[in-house]
Amino acid sequence: MTTTTQPAAPTHDPGTWGRTGHALAWRAGWTLAVVIPLVFLAIFFAWPVAALVARGFSSDGTSTLGAVAEVLGSARTWRILRTTLTLAILGSAASVVLGIPGAYLLYAVRFPGRGLLRALVTVPFVLPTVVVGVAWVAVLGPSGPLAGLGLQESLPAIVLALVFFNYAVVVRTVGGLWSRLDPRAVEAARSLGASPARAFRTVTLPALMPAIASAAALVFLFCASAFGIIMVMGGVRYSTIETEIWYQTTQLLDLPAAAALSITQLVVVTLALLATSWTSARQERALRLRGDASSERRWVWRRDAFATLVTAAVALGVLALPMVTLVVRSLRSRDGWTLEHYRALGTTVGRSLPVPVWVAIRNSIVVALQATLIALVLGVLVSLVVSRRPRKAAARRGLRLLDSVFMLPLGVSAVTVGFGFLITLNRPPLDLRQSMILIPIAQAIVALPLVVRSILPVLRAIDPRQREAAATLGAAPGRVLRTIDGPFLLRGVGLAAGFAMATSLGEFGATSFLARLDRPTLPVVIFRLIGRPGEANFGAALAASVLLAVLTATVMVIAERVRPDTASEL
Amino acid sequence: MSLGNLGSGLAMRDLVVRFGNTTAVDHVDLDLAPGEILALLGPSGSGKSSLLRGIAGLEPLAGGLVAWDDVDLTTEPVHRRGFGVMFQDGQLFPHRDVGGNVAYGIEHLSRAERAHRVGELLDLVGLTAYERRAITTLSGGQAQRVALARSLAPHPRLLLLDEPLSALDRALRERLVGVLRDTLKATGTTAIYVTHDQDEAFAAADRVAVMDAGRVLRIGTPREVWRDPRSETVAAFLGYAPIISAQTALALGWPDGLGYAARVALGPDALRVADTGATVAVVEQLDRRGHTAVLVDLPDGHRATLRSPVHVEARHLAVALDPAHCAVLPGEADAG
Numbered sequence: 001m002t003t004t005t006q007p008a009a010p011t012h013d014p015g016t017w018g019r020t021g022h023a024l025a026w027r028a029g030w031t032l033a034v035v036i037p038l039v040f041l042a043i044f045f046a047w048p049v050a051a052l053v054a055r056g057f058s059s060d061g062t063s064t065l066g067a068v069a070e071v072l073g074s075a076r077t078w079r080i081l082r083t084t085l086t087l088a089i090l091g092s093a094a095s096v097v098l099g100i101p102g103a104y105l106l107y108a109v110r111f112p113g114r115g116l117l118r119a120l121v122t123v124p125f126v127l128p129t130v131v132v133g134v135a136w137v138a139v140l141g142p143s144g145p146l147a148g149l150g151l152q153e154s155l156p157a158i159v160l161a162l163v164f165f166n167y168a169v170v171v172r173t174v175g176g177l178w179s180r181l182d183p184r185a186v187e188a189a190r191s192l193g194a195s196p197a198r199a200f201r202t203v204t205l206p207a208l209m210p211a212i213a214s215a216a217a218l219v220f221l222f223c224a225s226a227f228g229i230i231m232v233m234g235g236v237r238y239s240t241i242e243t244e245i246w247y248q249t250t251q252l253l254d255l256p257a258a259a260a261l262s263i264t265q266l267v268v269v270t271l272a273l274l275a276t277s278w279t280s281a282r283q284e285r286a287l288r289l290r291g292d293a294s295s296e297r298r299w300v301w302r303r304d305a306f307a308t309l310v311t312a313a314v315a316l317g318v319l320a321l322p323m324v325t326l327v328v329r330s331l332r333s334r335d336g337w338t339l340e341h342y343r344a345l346g347t348t349v350g351r352s353l354p355v356p357v358w359v360a361i362r363n364s365i366v367v368a369l370q371a372t373l374i375a376l377v378l379g380v381l382v383s384l385v386v387s388r389r390p391r392k393a394a395a396r397r398g399l400r401l402l403d404s405v406f407m408l409p410l411g412v413s414a415v416t417v418g419f420g421f422l423i424t425l426n427r428p429p430l431d432l433r434q435s436m437i438l439i440p441i442a443q444a445i446v447a448l449p450l451v452v453r454s455i456l457p458v459l460r461a462i463d464p465r466q467r468e469a470a471a472t473l474g475a476a477p478g479r480v481l482r483t484i485d486g487p488f489l490l491r492g493v494g495l496a497a498g499f500a501m502a503t504s505l506g507e508f509g510a511t512s513f514l515a516r517l518d519r520p521t522l523p524v525v526i527f528r529l530i531g532r533p534g535e536a537n538f539g540a541a542l543a544a545s546v547l548l549a550v551l552t553a554t555v556m557v558i559a560e561r562v563r564p565d566t567a568s569e570l
Numbered sequence: 571m572s573l574g575n576l577g578s579g580l581a582m583r584d585l586v587v588r589f590g591n592t593t594a595v596d597h598v599d600l601d602l603a604p605g606e607i608l609a610l611l612g613p614s615g616s617g618k619s620s621l622l623r624g625i626a627g628l629e630p631l632a633g634g635l636v637a638w639d640d641v642d643l644t645t646e647p648v649h650r651r652g653f654g655v656m657f658q659d660g661q662l663f664p665h666r667d668v669g670g671n672v673a674y675g676i677e678h679l680s681r682a683e684r685a686h687r688v689g690e691l692l693d694l695v696g697l698t699a700y701e702r703r704a705i706t707t708l709s710g711g712q713a714q715r716v717a718l719a720r721s722l723a724p725h726p727r728l729l730l731l732d733e734p735l736s737a738l739d740r741a742l743r744e745r746l747v748g749v750l751r752d753t754l755k756a757t758g759t760t761a762i763y764v765t766h767d768q769d770e771a772f773a774a775a776d777r778v779a780v781m782d783a784g785r786v787l788r789i790g791t792p793r794e795v796w797r798d799p800r801s802e803t804v805a806a807f808l809g810y811a812p813i814i815s816a817q818t819a820l821a822l823g824w825p826d827g828l829g830y831a832a833r834v835a836l837g838p839d840a841l842r843v844a845d846t847g848a849t850v851a852v853v854e855q856l857d858r859r860g861h862t863a864v865l866v867d868l869p870d871g872h873r874a875t876l877r878s879p880v881h882v883e884a885r886h887l888a889v890a891l892d893p894a895h896c897a898v899l900p901g902e903a904d905a906g
Contacts, residue, residue: 391630463661465657465661466661466663468628468648468655468657468661469655469657469661469663470663470674471628471647471648471649472626472628472648472649472653472654472655472721472726472730473649473654473674473675473720473721473723473724474649474650474652474675474724475649475674475675476649477647477649480649483663483674484663487665488665
């Protein structure tokens with residue numbers, strides 16, 4: 001036997017730097033990982049939003065409730081609030097009702113082409129809201145395939161667009177849970193004499209309820225803060241709180257009124273967010289119950305007919321129709337097939353724009369890269385910190401608090417963030433209004449919750465005993481982080497970068513406040529083009545929308561390739 | 571710092587591990603000589619895994635000290651103790667291949683030395699040339715052997731094995747416990763082996779410690795512990811049943827010399843058919859591999875098992891106790 005029987009001496013020599021030094025550096029590193037994102041969030045999120053709220057409660061330096069009372073007293077405000085809630089309720093109800101059969105078909109049933117269909121269903125969610133709006137205008141507007149229905153600038157049209165955008169959220173959240181349900185629970189019910197319908201109602205549906213509730217709350221949140229879709233499709237008849245804030249700020253320059261509306265929006269959205277976090281906590285508990293066996297079954301017409309028909313109708317009528325129409329109409333003019341709309345992207349489209357469209361494309365890509373970098377650095381730090389499992393109960397509570405603090409931007413609308421930047425970061429001590437950096441920062445704030453939600457599940461899936469095993473093999477904490485967390489982190493970062501980049505490319509709410517006239521991003525340009533009359537402008541808007549859609553879809557496809565199994569539910 | 575009185579090898583004094591209000595390890599003292607293998611045996615929840623994690627530094631101590639060669643390690647972080655741990659489910663790193671896993675703890679060696687050491691250890695556990703295999707392609711037994719090789723690679727001065735075989739099926743377990751003991755002995759590794767399986771403990775260890783409710787009730791060589799469990803709890807856990815009074819034992823033909831309060835624990839072969847002794851009723855007969863288990867009711871009402879090579883025809887049997895297969899427990903004040 002060549003192995004030595006002599007126990008080896010410890011391989012580490014503390015040296016002059018010493019153990020205390022290492023421990024201090026380690027502690028300092030983690031402290032920075034907490035402090036840097038917190039400071040960033042405080043300056044670029046908490047401060048602007050707080051300043052906005054303060055603005056609503058004081059006019060001319062005196063603290064009053066005047067502005068809020070005035071805004072809340074007007075009939076216009078109540079009509080807008082009613083429209084906002086009606087759209088949010090109808091949009092989330094329709095998404096859930098249509099999404100559940102889709103979740104079943106795409107996640108609990110096996111059939112050829114399923115992967116492709118799942119991808120198709122996901123595309124709308126990452127499409128920029130402006131593109132979604134333009135696509136529906138192309139379908140329902142003058143000379144669109146469904147122009148005869150007379151639905152342009154109508155409530156049903158907006159609800160359809162909201163379903164288009166949020167269908168994927170329901171399908172993926174509910175489907176993700178459905179595919180991991182233990183099939184033996186249904187089998188047990190069936191063996192006890194339950195019909196398939198009764199087994200579904202009494203076993204499957206209750207098990208899915210946490211995912212359904214969580215998806216519904218999330219969709220409600222997205223619908224209540226939808227901005228781009230309403231801006232493009234609402235016309236003069238439909239405005240929501242979000243669009244009204246924009247209108248009051250940029251068109252009427254009534255900042256106190258806008259601030260009061262922002263506060264109203266904050267309340268609505270915070271309530272929805274509380275419901276989301278409450279239901280997702282329940283879902284995490286429920287997920288622990290899942291067995292290893294998969295409940296996937298082969299497709300059978302007799303059993304799956306209903307789900308198949310509903311899903312096919314949604315996929316064709318709600319998802320594919322606008323996307324196909326958008327592409328087709330971007331390639332057509334009165335004289336037939338043409339590339340002239342795409343050629344127009346190299347110009348200022350008959351001087352409708354201050355710069356050629358390709359400059360806006362370049363701006364968008366540069367800004368998106370900057371925003372992605374910022375969001376990734378912050379998101380990785382936050383995820384690493386929040387994924388630790390400290391022994392002290394107080395420290396665990398602290399981490400949970402930190403986790404929810406970084407979810408806040410999800411609850412505060414992008415319009416509020418943009419508006420807040422406008423009134424706080426334009427004078428000393430921090431005058432960044434003239435520098436382009438405000439746009440990527442605002443977009444990074446908007447993308448941060450998605451980034452954290454992509455990385456955190458991957459890190460949390462690491463069995464803590466993996467880190468223990470590494471430590472018992474002599475790995476110092478730094479090496480454990482690098483060799484155990486590192487490989488998982490890299491896989492999560494791919495998906496997170498995709499989400500951040502896609503979010504940033506399509507971001508319209510905050511950007512519409514911050515982009516200077518001569519430095520627009522692509523969504524800003526599309527919005528400007530669609531607001532102008534004439535076939536050339538509309539055609540260029542379609543072509544630019546196709547380009548933006550292709551750009552974001554490409555980013556997401558690349559990100560999905562590196563997506564780990566345990567990634568987020570979105 | 572040297573403590574000056576704890577001797578070489580592992581020493582634990584007054585060790586306490588708590589989870590909230592529960593005391594998992596309750597003031598345990600234990601010493602281990604270099605090269606010795608100790609099996610820590612006990613029912614689930616007896617605190618044996620917590621004791622192991624306390625020694626490794628994976629669980630903070632609520633009190634007491636852990637020392638090696640008279641040096642206090644109580645505040646030393648896990649990675650500086652030089653103690654290896656082999657986990658129940660291996661905890662191999664899924665993103666590294668077999669060789670990468672085994673080499674994890676010896677990255678300070680040169681590439682050639684590392685490759686040599688990995689090869690040497692894989693030979694030792696019978697997985698020659700498995701270096702490039704992915705972790706996901708291994709069977710349960712192979713994975714545990716890789717885990718053993720990985721934990722031995724950095725020459726740990728103490729190896730802590732936490733139920734290393736309990737996830738495997740019985741036949742594999744019986745074979746691998748031999749591989750484990752041979753490997754530990756061949757490398758001269760001092761080891762603590764946690765298990766709830768009595769056969770595994772007796773097969774693997776130089777000494778056995780039986781734990782219950784956070785305390786070590788009995789420690790000694792397998793033979794000493796088996797012959798003299800000293801408490802009903804330990805006797806029952808080792809598989810003695812039933813435990814009868816001295817009066818009943820005398821009625822079953824026990825030779826004289828039992829204290830009035832003594833109790834007698836019956837091992838698997840304690841009862842045999844005899845002319846002397848007492849007549850008992852046959853309750854049921856169960857077929858076992860190689861023998862028939864005859865269930866009988868003893869005069870005091872306890873049910874006991876008698877191993878018989880064949881089925882018994884009679885409804886009643888005359889049986890006697892074989893003292894060589896019984897353990898005598900002191901009366902009252904049961905240590906458990």
